[in-house]
Amino acid sequence: MNTPAIQPDFRSLYEISSNFSVTGQEGSKKNLEARFLAELHQEFIDGILVFAERGELIYSNKNACTILGRLHQDDPGGALVPEEIVHICQSLTQSRVQFPHQNWLVELDIVTQDGAILHIRARWLNTNLIERPCLLLVLEDRQQAIASIVMEEAHQYGLTSREREVWVLHRNDLTYKQIAVELGITPHTVKKHMKNIHSKQKDYTVDISDFATSYPC
Structure with missing residues (x-):
């Protein structure tokens, strides 16, 4: 069996072929x-x-x-x-x-x-x-996927706009110093925001756990 030739198809990516239709x-x-x-x-x-x-x-x-x-x-x-x-x-x-x-x-x-x-x-x-x-x-x-996840987390945790900015950069693996430079704030302020974020994250996890306990499947 010969290897089928793969040729680039320069049609619009939205188009769906009718070659496989059945009656x-x-x-x-x-x-x-x-x-x-x-x-x-x-x-x-x-x-x-x-x-x-x-x-x-x-x-x-x-x-x-x-x-x-x-x-x-x-x-x-x-x-x-x-x-x-x-x-x-x-x-x-x-x-x-x-x-x-x-x-x-x-x-x-x-x-x-x-x-x-x-x-x-x-x-x-x-x-x-x-x-x-x-x-x-x-x-x-990958960046888009991470951004979508982070925005969902920010909504779940009830983060402020500044906390959301810090969280996005943190989830993209930036250090506290790099986040501080990116946002024009001090590393100490970044650390403070991260402490608040982790506190809200913990509260959210506890709430979910309590809900699951109260309404078992």
Whole structure:
């Protein structure tokens, strides 16, 4: 068996291929399921790309376009499939040919020109929604993911605007001195804010624990 050629597909990433459509009552059910999953995936923080065996892009969500725009600054809308993504697809296709009884999972980080870290997970996916196996790539903008988590934590803990700024930098692994320089305050003030944050974090954890005890499953 020859290795299928993976060619970059320069269509819009929003386009979903009709090559895998099916007919009849069962087909309508599968198409409905596919549309439901497509709508659901649009809400994911992670970017999602799905490629057919020979490299045709058959699905993506909006966040994939945004994340791929970070990878290539000259294509901010993420309208093109970057060569890096094509290379990952080629590698997985080759591994499937050489090791047909194994299912490989590839994980790697790409550091972009502006210092963003894009984490990519890729593997072969078998689903009853389409007839042939396909390649699933999950893209994560690490900074964006951390920012989303931190904003949720800030809301849960009830942090002030200044505490939120300190917490964001702390969660990005900055030292107290670096946070102080970034915000134009003293390290002592940073330490004071962190003490308040940890106190609110502890209170939130206690409240959650008390709630779970009061309302057991």
